Amino acid sequence: MNLLTYALITHVISGVIAIGLIHLVFMHLIKKSPNWRYLSAVSLSSVILFLVSWVTSAFYYVTYYGKSVKPKIVEGPYPWAHQIFMEAKEHIFILIPFLAISLYLCIKILEKNQDDRFKKAVSILALIALILGTFVAGAGILVSGAVR
Amino acid sequence: MNEEKILRLTKASLEGVILVSILIASLTIGGELYSPLKDFLKNTFMHHWLGKSYLSVALFLLILFVRFFSKSDLKKISRTVYLAVVFSLVSSLSMMGFFVAHTFHLI
Numbered sequence: 576m577n578l579l580t581y582a583l584i585t586h587v588i589s590g591v592i593a594i595g596l597i598h599l600v601f602m603h604l605i606k607k608s609p610n611w612r613y614l615s616a617v618s619l620s621s622v623i624l625f626l627v628s629w630v631t632s633a634f635y636y637v638t639y640y641g642k643s644v645k646p647k648i649v650e651g652p653y654p655w656a657h658q659i660f661m662e663a664k665e666h667i668f669i670l671i672p673f674l675a676i677s678l679y680l681c682i683k684i685l686e687k688n689q690d691d692r693f694k695k696a697v698s699i700l701a702l703i704a705l706i707l708g709t710f711v712a713g714a715g716i717l718v719s720g721a722v723r
Numbered sequence: 724m725n726e727e728k729i730l731r732l733t734k735a736s737l738e739g740v741i742l743v744s745i746l747i748a749s750l751t752i753g754g755e756l757y758s759p760l761k762d763f764l765k766n767t768f769m770h771h772w773l774g775k776s777y778l779s780v781a782l783f784l785l786i787l788f789v790r791f792f793s794k795s796d797l798k799k800i801s802r803t804v805y806l807a808v809v810f811s812l813v814s815s816l817s818m819m820g821f822f823v824a825h826t827f828h829l830i
Contacts, residue, residue, distance in 0.1 A: 655826055659819075659822045659826050666748075666772075667819070669776055680732055681733055683729050684800070687729075688797065693800065699804070699808055710815075
């Protein structure tokens with residue numbers, strides 16, 4: 576395996592685990608009395624994993640995808656996989672680490688001040704990060720499947 | 724870090740999300756409609772996507788630094804959480820909608 580393969584594998588695995596952790600955060604946030612210290616550690620881990628996923632995707636995307644993968648998709652039977660889903664995915668992805676950082680900081684507040692209204696707002700923030708993350712992961716699967 | 728500092732940092736971070744959402748959608752849609760903008764990002768940062776990534780990190784850090792010094796409370800932060808949710812959704816949907824319309828030559 577070369578460096579590109581390691582970068583792609585790291586991007587996918589760290590991204591999927593980070594989305595799973597956001598899901599975990601969301602599920603705990605809708606509970607009546609979550610363990611805030613645990614949630615704080617989980618959300619911090621998701622931030623770190625999203626950043627790892629971002630850096631490794633940059634390496635793969637900039638050095639390999641545009642030259643070797645994109646032309647195959649665009650000239651193949653499913654050009655819309657790149658034109659719609661890859662284009663949307665690569666840009667929506669940029670928002671997610673910032674949402675994860677904000678989510679972590681909100682949980683740090685909730686650790687000290689369990690206000691119900693604020694907790695509800697934070698659970699919606701976690702849900703949006705989860706929806707966008709799931710879309711990005713799903714689009715990634717679709718784009719991979721379009722390479723012929 | 725004390726509670727007041729976390730409150731200020733969180734509000735600044737959420738404001739950063741709002742402005743990054745606007746920046747990414749503007750650079751992405753703007754770059755497709757006005758090619759010199761995309762070329763500028765490519766020529767300056769090696770790749771247009773790297774340009775958008777670097778600029779969004781720079782903007783987020785700038786907002787963290789500038790807005791950290793303004794006072795905040797839980798009520799204001801709750802409002803900013805909802806704004807961050809709305810802006811990130813609108814930004815994502817506008818980019819998705821744009822690429823759908825662009826692919827089918829509606830734009």
